[in-house]
Amino acid sequence: xxxxxxxxxxxxxxxxxxxxxxxxxxxxxxxxxxxxxxxxxxxxxxxxxxxxxxxxxxxxxxxxxxxxxxxxxxxxxxxxxxxxxxxxxxxxxxxxxxxxxxxxxxxxxxxxxxxxxxxxxxxxxxxxxxxxxxxxxxxxxxxxxxxxxxxxxxxxxxxxxxxxxxxxxxxxxxxxxxxxxxxxxxxxxxxxxxxx
Numbered sequence: 502x503x504x505x506x507x508x509x510x511x512x513x514x515x516x517x518x519x520x521x522x523x524x525x526x527x528x529x530x531x532x533x534x535x536x537x538x539x540x541x542x543x544x545x546x547x548x549x550x551x552x553x554x555x556x557x558x559x560x561x562x563x564x565x566x567x568x569x570x571x572x573x574x575x576x577x578x579x580x581x582x583x584x585x586x587x588x589x590x591x592x593x594x595x596x597x598x599x600x601x602x603x604x605x606x607x608x609x610x611x612x613x614x615x616x617x618x619x620x621x622x623x624x625x626x627x628x629x630x631x632x633x634x635x636x637x638x639x640x641x642x643x644x645x646x647x648x649x650x651x652x653x654x655x656x657x658x659x660x661x662x663x664x665x666x667x668x669x670x671x672x673x674x675x676x677x678x679x680x681x682x683x684x685x686x687x688x689x690x691x692x693x694x695x696x697x
Contacts, residue, residue, distance in 0.1 A: 554581070561657075563655045565659075567663055585605045589614070606634040615627070615675070616630065626669075628664065639685070643679060645673050676693055677692050678691045
């Protein structure tokens, strides 16, 4: 059951958890030789209420199956106000995502959103979906426990990372994305933004 109040609470919890963990990281992006970018990540509103999308600009980036069997499709499109949007849609027709000014890669090399179910004490599901700019050949996701996961990019450079149940139980969450050039050089570290 999804209610607007529950979604607002989930958004605050995810953003607050990421902010708390980010503040405690030992390794900073500057120490890794990369540019720090604070991305306008969106905690997904499954209703995408009030958003008017231009269906003529819709492009599928691929479908991904989550661990509990639910399938999501990532698409890009433009909103009628001119913003570029990355949307994830599930089989029930629910959708969510993020819309950005100046294109998906106008100020950074990745567009992504965080979606979750459950909470606030414990999440039943949490995943990061996104798409990388053409200049990015590899992405690694950094977790709050210091673990690093190499993400697979499909032919459209789209990806989905789903947190394992053990990580959710231990309150280990995604905290950053590391972006790599074709030569393997780290070019950016994109931090998940703090709350507020």
